[in-house]
Amino acid sequence: MTTLMDSLASLADLIGPANVLSAPDDIAPYAVDWRGAYRGTPDAVLRPSTTREVSELVRYCATIGLAIVPAGGRTGLSGGAVPAANGPRSVVLSLERLSRIRELDARDFSLVAEAGCVVQNVQQAAADAGRLFPIQWGAQGTAQIGGMLSTNAGGIRTLRWGNARELVLGLEVVLPDGRVLDDLRRVRKDNSGYALRHLFIGGEGTLGIITAAALRLQPALKRVETAFVAVPSPDAALSLLSRMMESGADVIAFELCGRYSMEMVARHGVGLRIPLPLESPWFVMVELAAAHKSVPLREILEDTLAEAMEAGEVTDAAIAESEAQRLAIWKIREDSPECSRKDSPAVSTDTAVPVSAVPEFLRVAERELKARWPEGRMAAIGHAGDGNIHVSLHAPAGMTDRPTWVARAGEAEPLVNAIAVSLGGSFSAEHGIGQSKRHAMATHKNPVAMDIMRVVKGAIDPTNRMNPGKVLP
DSSP: OOOHHHHHHHHHHHHOGGGEEOSHHHHGGGSBOTTSOOBOOOSEEEOOOSHHHHHHHHHHHHHHTOEEEEESSOOOSSSTTSOOTTSOSEEEEEOTTOOOEEEEETTTTEEEEETTSBHHHHHHHHHHTTEEOOOOOGGGGTOBHHHHHHTTOOOTTHHHHOSGGGGEEEEEEEOTTSOEEEEOOOOSOOOSSOOTHHHHTTSTTSSOEEEEEEEEOEEOOSEEEEEEEEESOHHHHHHHHHHHHTSSSEEEEEEEEEHHHHHHHHHHOTTOOOSSOTTSSEEEEEEEEESSTTSOHHHHHHHHHHHHHHTTSOSEEEEOOSHHHHHHHHHHHHHHHHHHHHHOOEEEOBEEOOGGGHHHHHHHHHHHHHHHOTTSEEEEEEETTTTEEEEEEEOOTTOOOHHHHHHHHTTHHHHHHHHHHHTTOBSBSSSOOTTTTHHHHHHHSOHHHHHHHHHHHHHHOTTOOBSTTSSOO
16 A cells, blocks of 8 residues: 555655655645635645656556646635645645746747746746737736636736637647647647647646646737726716727726725725725726827827716726836736735625626626625626626625624625626636635536536546546536
8 A cells, every 4th residue: 555655755756855845834835725715735745847747747646546736826716726625635736847938939929838937927028029928917927827727817908818718829738647638739720620728728627737838929019008087887887998999999908996996905005096086986997009109099098088078987087197107007906806805804706797787787786785784895896898897795894704704794605696697697707616616616507518517527537636626516
């Protein structure tokens, strides 16, 4: 019978003793998720540096029956990169040392990056070559490419360039038996059968481990204009979005923020300043861009805002006058999750509805949450341009214990999920399923879709060793 010590020694033979972490203090950061909501202790943390090492580790773990939990930057919000507390014996396989950019072809507008590359480093490599890797969200300085793809992450630019899935040309994946699926081709057209990469993008490591990806790049942005705008309602915000989309410029971000969310940023943000008085119930952050410097973006933005003000859709606006001011506006949005966490315990959601249904979704959510938990405080912030609004219900002032608030108001999440689904939306927009939304899968996912997903899982990972306790209920 193979003991834990024997297993660790064999794993150390494959990747070196320094890359097999087993001491409690070394394992601790990998045993809890970013929110502190999920905890699970693995037997060890493995840190391979090549695809070959990943393959050898997976193959060995298969022979001794160890489950594998892939991990990247561990910035996820659904508990997907943490072992399930009551799950089988497992190891965390961290991709952090697979951090090389293997190839960048500016003429082809493509880049091949390993799974452990930090997203911001990929953005910088693209910029150095005069190109743009367009995905953007607050955790990009820590999040890694593998995690980004495994959760099909979104962010503030999904409106223009789509979620992570739309930015992938090909993948390299280690399968549950240790075989390597090499599908890193950079062609734009390939109708040679099933597009297998889409099984693993958004699969959260339940079917295999992404080790590298061929990514689409875009032309560098030569002109960018950004504004922080006060609007009287979500309906007005959508009217403004239509005006911006019809202006002739590329709208690359359109974020809707409720006043309570901005108040939390004002209270807890370090070095942050809200550009407008917090007197409006809603605010919008909008960004226009162009790949050619001659496009008159400033004039387009000013004219469109003036028309919106005349129509009563905008009550005030602050346009960034410098790159520093532009970055400061987006810093407000990027730091909002951390400010929310500092402010008070909250029950959070990750829902999406058709863009036109955003106002109705917010009206119904606010009404129903207030009726059930009048002591709670609803915050709403998100990507109105693509319909992904994050609604959270915060504990009343003075309550600091998260378990107490979750015990009292935990049903707020399924309530908001049900509202979104009733409007033709989804209970999971960009954070993935992980552990936190498995109950919603059982409640809201189409039964036929669930059957197909189970068949796929059973065919590729029949022993359920890849990230068990995640995604499928």
